[in-house]
Amino acid sequence: MPSLNKVFGDLPVTIFEAMSQLARDNNAINLGQGFPDDPGPEDIRKAAADASLNGYNQYPSMMGIPELRQAIASHYGHWHGLKLDPMTEVMVTSGGTEALTSSILAVVEPGDEVICFQPVYDSYLPIIRQAGGIPRLLRLEPPDWRLNEEMLRSAFNPKTKAVLFNNPLNPAAVVYPREDLELLARFCQEFDSIAICDEVWEHVVFDGREHIPLITIPGMRDRTIKVGSAGKIFSLTGWKIGFVCAAPALLKVASKVHQFLTFTTAPNLQAAVAYGLHKPDQYFYDMRKDLARSRDRLTKGLEDIGFPVLKSQGTYFLTVDLSPLGLNETDEAFCRRIVNDYKVAAIPVSAFYEQDAVTSVVRFCFAKKDATLDTALERLADAVHRRKR
Numbered sequence: 001m002p003s004l005n006k007v008f009g010d011l012p013v014t015i016f017e018a019m020s021q022l023a024r025d026n027n028a029i030n031l032g033q034g035f036p037d038d039p040g041p042e043d044i045r046k047a048a049a050d051a052s053l054n055g056y057n058q059y060p061s062m063m064g065i066p067e068l069r070q071a072i073a074s075h076y077g078h079w080h081g082l083k084l085d086p087m088t089e090v091m092v093t094s095g096g097t098e099a100l101t102s103s104i105l106a107v108v109e110p111g112d113e114v115i116c117f118q119p120v121y122d123s124y125l126p127i128i129r130q131a132g133g134i135p136r137l138l139r140l141e142p143p144d145w146r147l148n149e150e151m152l153r154s155a156f157n158p159k160t161k162a163v164l165f166n167n168p169l170n171p172a173a174v175v176y177p178r179e180d181l182e183l184l185a186r187f188c189q190e191f192d193s194i195a196i197c198d199e200v201w202e203h204v205v206f207d208g209r210e211h212i213p214l215i216t217i218p219g220m221r222d223r224t225i226k227v228g229s230a231g232k233i234f235s236l237t238g239w240k241i242g243f244v245c246a247a248p249a250l251l252k253v254a255s256k257v258h259q260f261l262t263f264t265t266a267p268n269l270q271a272a273v274a275y276g277l278h279k280p281d282q283y284f285y286d287m288r289k290d291l292a293r294s295r296d297r298l299t300k301g302l303e304d305i306g307f308p309v310l311k312s313q314g315t316y317f318l319t320v321d322l323s324p325l326g327l328n329e330t331d332e333a334f335c336r337r338i339v340n341d342y343k344v345a346a347i348p349v350s351a352f353y354e355q356d357a358v359t360s361v362v363r364f365c366f367a368k369k370d371a372t373l374d375t376a377l378e379r380l381a382d383a384v385h386r387r388k389r
């Protein structure tokens with residue numbers, strides 16, 4: 001057998017798949033992988049059904065159907081005052097994952113350094129490495145996971161081709177304030193680096209917080225690639241409709257990658273997402289309010305058991321820091337124990353680090369029905385109290 005590609009051959013199965021499999025094997029409540037219980041907005045699902053029955057089902061334009069590219073441009077114009085030309089600055093992809101891969105492969109050449117922040121989403125590093133890039137890993141720290149000048153100064157250098165930044169940040173559930181974005185923008189400009197900004201969680205922000213796209217920070221318009229995902233915006237994670245928005249020179253190369261990764265994406269789902277993006281603002285506020293209610297339910301329940309919850313500002317997730325509980329086990333050991341013995345699956349945050357992992361933080365997904373959250377809480381109370389006895 002000839003040797004195969006080591007970048008991918010040496011990769012373990014992702015922790016999300018591993019924990020979901022353990023959840024299935026144990027018939028556990030899955031608060032691990034981030035998908036909601038809710039089936040998603042019915043009108044958008046109907047629009048997809050209608051488009052597949054009555055619409056065009058052959059290859060759509062490689063860049064995305066024009067209605068969707070228009071809808072993306074007007075959506076970001078409306079929400080963020082970002083002016084995008086739908087024809088030269090917007091591309092539809094098969095999910096945020098493909099959008100990220102197309103963007104990374106468009107930018108990174110052998111020997112380029114790419115700054116990534118840990119906890120790091122699992123798709124970034126293998127693709128950077130496949131492109132011949134060298135990830136420079138920085139470590140964000142609980143409880144606030146903020147950027148700082150010293151950290152950026154230690155990593156940015158003349159070889160820094162790009163920085164990959166996820167905001168709102170999965171798994172830490174932070175929505176970055178303008179101050180951090182301006183700091184990052186200053187370094188990108190000083191070192192002439194491109195920002196690939198994973199903003200798939202942009203609409204899932206709570207307590208009146210505002211998501212600020214990095215591309216709208218002065219000086220970043222032409223050096224930022226903005227990645228979005230309809231799966232997250234509409235709680236339809238299986239649809240895998242993503243977007244890349246960037247200045248024409250950047251988008252052009254990303255589109256050349258996209259043409260050989262997937263080329264195009266299901267036209268009925270694109271039409272339905274175009275419809276969804278025109279929904280009134282209230283839809284998005286209601287979605288946030290519903291999710292914030294679930295967040296509060298799980299937060300309160302966990303706090304009552306004694307878990308120190310790090311308050312979630314956005315995403316479907318909250319995190320807890322196990323260290324003050326005196327359980328004497330790592331996040332991974334805790335997650336394995338609770339799925340095997342108490343039938344609740346969660347994700348150890350150490351899985352999002354490649355070096356110097358934070359090993360005491362666990363991520364729970366709260367985008368679930370009240371009854372699911374309540375049963376999980378009863379089981380977790382047992383898991384903590386039995387261990388302590």
Ligand code: PMP
Nearest residue numbers: 095096097121170198200229231
């Ligand atoms: N980036 C982040 C930070 C994510 O959390 C996810 C989904 N879990 C993605 C990218 C991938 O998005 P999609 O499902 O649209 O491919």
